[in-house]
Amino acid sequence: MDAKSYQPIVDQIAPKRPVLRNCFAAFFVGGIFCAIGQIFSYLYMYFFNFTERTASNPTVATMVFIAMLLTGFGLYKKIGQFAGAGSAVPVTGFGNAVISAAIEHKSEGWVLGVGSNMFKLAGSVIVYGVFSAFVVALIKTILVKMGVIAW
Amino acid sequence: MTKRVWVVIGITLLLSACSNNPSTDFFHAQNDAKEIETLEKILEKEESTSESLSVFFDHQLVVAVQVQPLSKFQKSKIEKRLQKKVEKEFPNHEVLVSSDLKIMWELKDLVKKDPNDKALKKTLKDIQALAKEET
Numbered sequence: 001m002d003a004k005s006y007q008p009i010v011d012q013i014a015p016k017r018p019v020l021r022n023c024f025a026a027f028f029v030g031g032i033f034c035a036i037g038q039i040f041s042y043l044y045m046y047f048f049n050f051t052e053r054t055a056s057n058p059t060v061a062t063m064v065f066i067a068m069l070l071t072g073f074g075l076y077k078k079i080g081q082f083a084g085a086g087s088a089v090p091v092t093g094f095g096n097a098v099i100s101a102a103i104e105h106k107s108e109g110w111v112l113g114v115g116s117n118m119f120k121l122a123g124s125v126i127v128y129g130v131f132s133a134f135v136v137a138l139i140k141t142i143l144v145k146m147g148v149i150a151w
Numbered sequence: 152m153t154k155r156v157w158v159v160i161g162i163t164l165l166l167s168a169c170s171n172n173p174s175t176d177f178f179h180a181q182n183d184a185k186e187i188e189t190l191e192k193i194l195e196k197e198e199s200t201s202e203s204l205s206v207f208f209d210h211q212l213v214v215a216v217q218v219q220p221l222s223k224f225q226k227s228k229i230e231k232r233l234q235k236k237v238e239k240e241f242p243n244h245e246v247l248v249s250s251d252l253k254i255m256w257e258l259k260d261l262v263k264k265d266p267n268d269k270a271l272k273k274t275l276k277d278i279q280a281l282a283k284e285e286t
Contacts, residue, residue: 051252051253051281051282053285150225150231
């Protein structure tokens with residue numbers, strides 16, 4: 001049996017993915033994360049000397065920290081099972097990726113286990129994050145030079 | 152039946168959100184009506200803002216505006232445009248136009264307290280420093 005005739009059989013037998021349901025779950029859970037982030041942003045602005053522009057940094061740090069705690073308590077994987085991309089795409093998914101890798105490799109020791117594997121998954125987030133930031137900045141620079149948008 | 156009610160509510164909300172005139176508030180330490188009127192004319196022309204509060208004090212002018220949700224992508228552009236317009240009308244003033252919510256809150260706080268000249272000067276200075284912060 002070659003790969004070509006194998007694929008239709010897989011399609012036939014494999015359970016159908018509830019794509020629409022997954023999309024809605026991801027949309028709503030991701031939206032709830034963002035709403036919580038917005039609340040933190042307003043709290044930082046209200047109680048401390050942060051403006052809309054500067055409040056984003058502590059907000060991101062707080063959200064990542066909360067996601068790390070939830071991962072440690074084993075709650076984030078339950079959210080992830082329900083929401084899929086909705087829990088992975090926001091910045092909270094980054095905290096989850098760091099801590100879950102650290103927990104997984106704890107048995108291999110602190111240096112070669114936790115230390116070297118902590119950014120196993122999160123490393124790719126950083127690499128492609130930096131790269132996509134570069135591309136977006138490039139596009140924005142071009143658009144600003146053309147006078148379509150302002151900084 | 153309920154569907155129709157939702158449609159009516161939706162349309163009302165949509166229309167009432169669109170046809171809002173910007174609300175403008177002013178606080179002038181010397182109560183110069185002419186200056187307020189000049190500024191009001193500029194701010195009322197700007198349709199993409201929903202709210203504004205301006206504080207005059209001794210050649211300092213801080214204007215906080217809130218941009219309509221659909222124009223948020225153009226926020227910095229609107230801010231710059233207003234800054235230029237206001238600077239042109241008030242060449243003797245140190246002008247700051249900000250669309251930041253924090254600046255709006257701080258100005259509202261300031262006006263509510265009705266401070267004396269010294270406190271006003273210090274707070275306005277603080278607000279101007281705050282608006283300049285990048286990170």
